[in-house]
Amino acid sequence: xxxxxxxxxxxxxxxxxxxxxxxxxxxxxFARLDPASLAAMAERCAFxxxxxxxxIMQQGARSTFADVILDGEVDVFVETPAGQIHVATxxxxxxxxxxxxxxxxxxxxxxxxxxxxxxLRIDRxxxxxxxxEHPAIGLAIIGExxxxxxxxxxxxxxxxxAANALAQEEYDPEIVAELTHQPGxxxxxxxxxxxxxxxxxxxxxxxxxxxxxxxxxxSILPQPLARTGALAAVDLHAEMHPAREIxxxxxxxxLLDGDRLAITLADVSGKGIPAALFMAVSRTALRAGEHGGxxxxxxxxxxxxxxxxxxxxxxxxxxxxxxxxxxGALRYCNAGHNPPYxxxxxxxxxxxxxxxxxxxxxxxxxxxxADTVLRPGDTLFVFSDGITEAVNxxxxxxxxxxxxxxxxxxxxxxxxxxxxHVLDRTKVFADGAEQSDDITALALVYRG
Amino acid sequence: MEIAQERDGDVVIVRFSGRFDSSAAPxxxxxxxxxxxxxxxxxxxxxxxxxxxxSAGLRVLLVLAKRVQQANGKAVLFGLAPNVREVFAVxxxxxxFSIEPDPASAIAAVR
Numbered sequence: 001x002x003x004x005x006x007x008x009x010x011x012x013x014x015x016x017x018x019x020x021x022x023x024x025x026x027x028x029x030f031a032r033l034d035p036a037s038l039a040a041m042a043e044r045c046a047f048x049x050x051x052x053x054x055x056i057m058q059q060g061a062r063s064t065f066a067d068v069i070l071d072g073e074v075d076v077f078v079e080t081p082a083g084q085i086h087v088a089t090x091x092x093x094x095x096x097x098x099x100x101x102x103x104x105x106x107x108x109x110x111x112x113x114x115x116x117x118x119x120l121r122i123d124r125x126x127x128x129x130x131x132x133e134h135p136a137i138g139l140a141i142i143g144e145x146x147x148x149x150x151x152x153x154x155x156x157x158x159x160x161x162a163a164n165a166l167a168q169e170e171y172d173p174e175i176v177a178e179l180t181h182q183p184g185x186x187x188x189x190x191x192x193x194x195x196x197x198x199x200x201x202x203x204x205x206x207x208x209x210x211x212x213x214x215x216x217x218x219s220i221l222p223q224p225l226a227r228t229g230a231l232a233a234v235d236l237h238a239e240m241h242p243a244r245e246i247x248x249x250x251x252x253x254x255l256l257d258g259d260r261l262a263i264t265l266a267d268v269s270g271k272g273i274p275a276a277l278f279m280a281v282s283r284t285a286l287r288a289g290e291h292g293g294x295x296x297x298x299x300x301x302x303x304x305x306x307x308x309x310x311x312x313x314x315x316x317x318x319x320x321x322x323x324x325x326x327x328g329a330l331r332y333c334n335a336g337h338n339p340p341y342x343x344x345x346x347x348x349x350x351x352x353x354x355x356x357x358x359x360x361x362x363x364x365x366x367x368x369x370a371d372t373v374l375r376p377g378d379t380l381f382v383f384s385d386g387i388t389e390a391v392n393x394x395x396x397x398x399x400x401x402x403x404x405x406x407x408x409x410x411x412x413x414x415x416x417x418x419x420x421h422v423l424d425r426t427k428v429f430a431d432g433a434e435q436s437d438d439i440t441a442l443a444l445v446y447r448g
Numbered sequence: 449m450e451i452a453q454e455r456d457g458d459v460v461i462v463r464f465s466g467r468f469d470s471s472a473a474p475x476x477x478x479x480x481x482x483x484x485x486x487x488x489x490x491x492x493x494x495x496x497x498x499x500x501x502x503s504a505g506l507r508v509l510l511v512l513a514k515r516v517q518q519a520n521g522k523a524v525l526f527g528l529a530p531n532v533r534e535v536f537a538v539x540x541x542x543x544x545f546s547i548e549p550d551p552a553s554a555i556a557a558v559r
Contacts, residue, residue, distance in 0.1 A: 269507050313514050336540045338503060354540030361510060361544060385503040389470055397469065436470060
């Protein structure tokens, strides 16, 4: 495609030859040029103007001229497979296209008038004639190109150094700061590099935060139960698998006194360090009660603690139960948590629905307590919604039906095997899709 | 999941359709922030287009309810399909939200 022809204009807008000489002499590229060469060049220059938006040069086209910008700005774009990339904006007294015109190469970029534009234009033929008559002009052009190359090499050296520093986690934004303020093509690249570096630093910081949260989360899980004495009446197994983004699940189990076992499984809303801290507070608030035997009072007290000062609007769904190891009586409170399952050895399956709202929602909420009785061989399965809401690559959820099918398949098994089977089913279903939420499961088989 | 918003006088009606699951949750949370512009906020949430809600969706609604409460406003849900209604019941969330049977009573309850 032919490049926009110069609309040579005479009249007020077009400068005189003397004015052109002054302009050319002021350009760094021609700073040391003798007056005769300057005058010869000035005579060969044409004045041209273009409206904003007009394409002046097209990447890949044959180069037939070079421009000096008198007034206005141009955008320089390079076409890549990924699309058009803006590499520079050039203004007054910058030269454009001299590389193509001097070296007879196709245009290396597309140049578009960003504003209304006026230029001094010298065509390639004139330029070649000029350099033959006045070798100093050729030398000036070579000198300028050399300076550019030197400047680019220096910039590239800085950017290479910066890239290595990033890789070794020793990056300092100061390294590229100077490059981003200089005019020209590499400034745009340096800015893009600086943004990328900032993004990588932020990611690293998030990663460190996640690791800290994971440590908090792990530190509050209990050791496996002993199996002696009164605890021989139960076979309990629990696991928590955190997602990459910490979701804030936890479970807890402890002997209240010789005959009673408390179990808790909770899910904190929110992610990261705030959720991990809220989880630690929740565990403490829930463990604090129980010694007086007033579960309602304990739950309401925990709820008050978790509702106060809760600017982050976090809340906790929780299942909390106390099992009488001698009789199998289970007293529980379900604060908005997805209902646990009770698989009856005699056949049949029940759920233990919510007896109140999640903790942290309404500080004055009045919780209800419910009771049931575990018979020998009955299995209690408590879990977090990371299981039912696990998705596969197609975006389907594991869901309640698959969980229930998995539980039926594991009927009569030991607690560890029940948990293992459900988690295996979940993993197979997810089939490599990333885990988006913590997965927690607790199985308790009552032996009686 | 699609979310549409319209106004009936001083009441903002938000209509949900599709599945309110964990992938829909982040966008929903952002969208619902804009529904809280009035002071005090009066929201009627039309759930009739929802065929599914997960705990992630419940959480977004819970955060919304808390913000409405803190701004001394009111939020009411209506048009819940039976399976969605069950999720609210089983999780205890039906005691947190006011649930009305139809649009008219929902808007009246919020005014």
